[in-house]
Amino acid sequence: MIIDLIDLKFNSKRKRSDVFFEKMSLRTLASKFHFRTFVFTRRHADKRNYYKSGGSTISEAGQGAHVRVVDLRSDTVTKPGAAMRRAIAEAQVGDDVMGEDPTVNELQKMAADMFGMEASLFVPTGTMSNLIAVMVHCRERGDEMIVGDLSHLHIYEQGGSAQLAGVHATTAANLPDGTMDLEELESKIRHGYPDPHYPRSRLICVENTHNIQGGRVLPLHFLQDVRSLADKHGLSVHTDGARLMNAAVALGVSAAEILQYTHTVSVCLSKGLGAPVGSVLAGPRDFISRAVRCRKALGGGMRQAGILAAAGKMSLLEMVERLREDHDNAKTFARALLACEPPLFAVDLAAVETNILRFQVRDPALNPVDFCERMAQVGQGEEEELGQGVRVLMYPHFGNSVRAVWHLGISPEDTQMAIQKMQLVARQCLENKKQMD
Numbered sequence: 001m002i003i004d005l006i007d008l009k010f011n012s013k014r015k016r017s018d019v020f021f022e023k024m025s026l027r028t029l030a031s032k033f034h035f036r037t038f039v040f041t042r043r044h045a046d047k048r049n050y051y052k053s054g055g056s057t058i059s060e061a062g063q064g065a066h067v068r069v070v071d072l073r074s075d076t077v078t079k080p081g082a083a084m085r086r087a088i089a090e091a092q093v094g095d096d097v098m099g100e101d102p103t104v105n106e107l108q109k110m111a112a113d114m115f116g117m118e119a120s121l122f123v124p125t126g127t128m129s130n131l132i133a134v135m136v137h138c139r140e141r142g143d144e145m146i147v148g149d150l151s152h153l154h155i156y157e158q159g160g161s162a163q164l165a166g167v168h169a170t171t172a173a174n175l176p177d178g179t180m181d182l183e184e185l186e187s188k189i190r191h192g193y194p195d196p197h198y199p200r201s202r203l204i205c206v207e208n209t210h211n212i213q214g215g216r217v218l219p220l221h222f223l224q225d226v227r228s229l230a231d232k233h234g235l236s237v238h239t240d241g242a243r244l245m246n247a248a249v250a251l252g253v254s255a256a257e258i259l260q261y262t263h264t265v266s267v268c269l270s271k272g273l274g275a276p277v278g279s280v281l282a283g284p285r286d287f288i289s290r291a292v293r294c295r296k297a298l299g300g301g302m303r304q305a306g307i308l309a310a311a312g313k314m315s316l317l318e319m320v321e322r323l324r325e326d327h328d329n330a331k332t333f334a335r336a337l338l339a340c341e342p343p344l345f346a347v348d349l350a351a352v353e354t355n356i357l358r359f360q361v362r363d364p365a366l367n368p369v370d371f372c373e374r375m376a377q378v379g380q381g382e383e384e385e386l387g388q389g390v391r392v393l394m395y396p397h398f399g400n401s402v403r404a405v406w407h408l409g410i411s412p413e414d415t416q417m418a419i420q421k422m423q424l425v426a427r428q429c430l431e432n433k434k435q436m437d
Helices: 018-022 026-033 082-089 102-115 126-137 160-165 182-187 220-233 244-251 255-259 285-297 306-318 323-338 368-376 382-386 412-436
Strands: 067-071 119-123 143-148 168-172 200-207 236-241 264-268 279-283 356-361 389-393 395-397 401-405
Touching: 067 412, 082 306, 102 119, 102 255, 102 264, 102 279, 102 306, 119 126, 119 285, 119 306, 126 160, 126 200, 126 236, 126 264, 126 279, 126 285, 160 168, 182 220, 200 220, 220 236, 220 255, 236 244, 236 255, 244 255, 244 264, 244 323, 279 285, 323 356, 323 412, 368 389, 368 395, 368 401, 368 412, 382 389, 382 412, 389 412
Parallel strands: 067 389, 143 168, 143 200, 200 236, 236 264
Antiparallel strands: 119 279, 264 279, 356 401, 395 401
């Protein structure tokens, strides 16, 4: 049977192939199997999707009423609260395709001012926002952009730049902190134009914070060096800033200070900032004028979009500073992992900079898939020991690791309950191991 593993979310039933993946680095996996689709033969295999399933997705059947769910799968699971729902319901609206929606116009001006840009554009998704940026920067089919080999734009956006815009991508290796080696980056720039054999280098893309590398914040000096390199060779710089506000909070600086080194940026409103829908693409005024045309061509022109923009306004006005709580909660959980005795988990505490935590399972008796399954289940006797049943939802990740993401739906109390559940699962694992020995 054929198995299609999408976005590295592994089949929770898979056992024999776990060792194969654990010994393989992410970059090897991405290179050898194109990262998203790994095809091999195994009986009783089924498909797993990064966003909808994985080791932490289990049946609700048989669970009692006193079960707390701590959902750490992604910060995309956030839901608008009562105040945001009121803002949505009361939003003034108009036809945004005609430029007449007052709430959308307010959001776009607010975002441009906050990001230190001349103008901005409200779009349905971050993937569309990045694609529009590529389409505007790379004016001709066959132009080339340089991206990190582990970037969201390169890995998780279905190759839309090639599919829909005819833009070729070349990659530079992402380092563990999300940056790229500047010498390697410069070596990727083409100098043969207009030689008909080569594409024309147009664009460098960076990602801040860096998703796959665990929410890492790109240093300001790196961003400055990238911009200097781009200026030297006449290239533009685009920032995939889906979680840019997490970076700003972590650095203690404004978004505009980070973005002074980029020409354009895409910022997501529907992750940690809590809006139900939408991203903002910002840049020079002429860039945004062309972006409006691309948005329309891609089907992103929305009419009475003020009901969505109202949530986006609240996200930027009221939800940024609270991101610090998510960062603190992630660090609290990371410290608890390191405190386990005997050591069962490995995590680089210095690398936990924002709301994304990646940690390794060190004991061969408990692989990431099994760990996520146990964390998501309410075990026998758990309610008596913890005071209630607790389901903690996480995703197994590459390299014998687990990924967990904090967001506005997870309180410090939820984090403590997740820690207690982790400690219970770890203790049970060690007890089972002793019995087997």
